[in-house]
Amino acid sequence: MxxxxxxxxxxxxxxxxxxxxxxxxxxxxxxxxxxxxxxxxxxxxxxxxxxxxxxSREQLLLAVVERITDEAVAAMDAIAPDAGTATETLLRMIDASAHVAERYPVLLKMISALPVSTEVDRDRHLPVADRIGRVIERGRQAGEFDDRLPVDWLVASTMALGHIASTEQDAGRLHATAAKDVLRVSLLRLLGAAEPADA
Known part of the structure; x- marks a missing residue:
């Protein structure tokens, strides 16, 4: 045929x-x-x-952002998000996302400087935020994470800390290993979580 x-x-x-x-x-x-x-x-x-x-060039850049986001989401999904404790899962997710970001340092810096509305920025991060939120919910239900703070606040704070760690590394104020360690400790304290046994 x-x-x-x-x-x-x-x-x-x-x-x-x-x-x-x-x-x-x-x-x-x-x-x-x-x-x-x-x-x-x-x-x-x-x-x-x-x-x-x-x-336009702007439309092309938005499509590139979507592609990188899809790549980060695929990397997060590939780490067996339901295996192990919520703390272990969240840290693996953050590492997986960071590995993707490390492949596009110049591009992501340029994209982050683009003026976008709050709605566009929220939609851009929604797939990642959704996955982080599900793990945080699981951690709260299991008693791993402090349940006194709203989930949306914890998700936004987790993502903001990730961006800050990346910015500090790009600026040369933290080397890669230190940025990863600082982010890890900050997240555990934010969530009221204990250090994983395999740390």
């Missing part, structure tokens, strides 16, 4: 879009000021093809 021309066009469009996002992620992580022409060349497509998928 022959594949219809429209199906072939859709498949080609998906491949082009994926190639553009791959190229944008790689190029902008090296040269954040690179234009769409450089990204098109790296993707092996024309500039009009880039514009056919993304109407």
């Amino acid at each position: 022959k594949t219809s021309p429209s199906r072939n066009r859709r498949a080609d469009a998906r491949r082009s879009r994926a190639a553009i996002l791959d190229a944008a992620t790689q190029v902008l992580n090296i040269e954040p000021d690179a234009g769409l022409e450089a990204i098109a060349a790296a993707a092996g497509v024309t500039r009009p093809t880039v514009y056919a998928h993304f109407s």
